[in-house]
Amino acid sequence: xxxxVNITDAPFWSNLDFDGEVDDEMLLIEIYCSVLxxxxxxxxxxxxxxxDLYLDxxxxxxxxxxxxxxxxxxxxxxxxxxxxxKVFADFDALSIKYGEEHFRNFxxxxxxxxxTPAEYSNPIQYLISLNPEFHEHVKWTMISDLLSxxxxxxxxxx
Numbered sequence: 001x002x003x004x005v006n007i008t009d010a011p012f013w014s015n016l017d018f019d020g021e022v023d024d025e026m027l028l029i030e031i032y033c034s035v036l037x038x039x040x041x042x043x044x045x046x047x048x049x050x051x052d053l054y055l056d057x058x059x060x061x062x063x064x065x066x067x068x069x070x071x072x073x074x075x076x077x078x079x080x081x082x083x084x085x086k087v088f089a090d091f092d093a094l095s096i097k098y099g100e101e102h103f104r105n106f107x108x109x110x111x112x113x114x115x116t117p118a119e120y121s122n123p124i125q126y127l128i129s130l131n132p133e134f135h136e137h138v139k140w141t142m143i144s145d146l147l148s149x150x151x152x153x154x155x156x157x158x
Contacts, residue, residue, distance in 0.1 A: 022097065022098060024106060027094065027098050027103070027106055028106075028110070030090075030094055031091070031094065031107075031110075031146075031150075032146060034087055034090035034091065034094070035087055035142070035145050035146045035149055036142060038083055038086040038087045038090065039083050039087070039141075039142075039145045039149075084149065084152065087149050087153075088149075088153055088156070091103075091107075091153050104154070107150050107153065107154055108154060110150060111123065111147065111150050111151060111154065114147060122151075123147050124144075124147055124148060124151060127140075127143065127144055127147065
């Protein structure tokens with residue numbers, strides 16, 4: 001699945017007629033795949049370094065690249081915002097496919113019912129408490145992205 005931007009681009013998707021299945025299990029799979037594909041927890045050819053730590057000293061374009069990082073210009077859109085917009089576009093398409101009210105209720109229930117001890121008011125606080133040093137781990141990132149993007153989408157829709 002990782003070779004495809006979205007799971008619906010994978011050849012097995014149309015071969016297995018997943019589009020005919022419109023239930024909550026498939027909705028959760030599509031939400032998860034949207035977050036996974038659009039947050040790109042894996043590097044690709046299009047991935048930008050976005051830091052000067054990994055630049056080759058011998059590269060002729062290094063100074064220009066560093067200047068571009070330090071002074072991005074008026075049209076700069078933060079990469080996190082670009083990722084969020086892609087996920088939100090997928091969420092909007094899913095809300096049409098599954099019904100806007102059902103989709104919103106599903107997301108709200110998913111977020112509200114995520115297993116969280118009573119001393120935390122929401123799942124994101126609980127996840128942060130488990131990893132206070134913010135150690136990078138792919139599984140951790142995916143759960144955090146899934147919950148935080150769900151939360152941001154719900155806030156945006158209010």
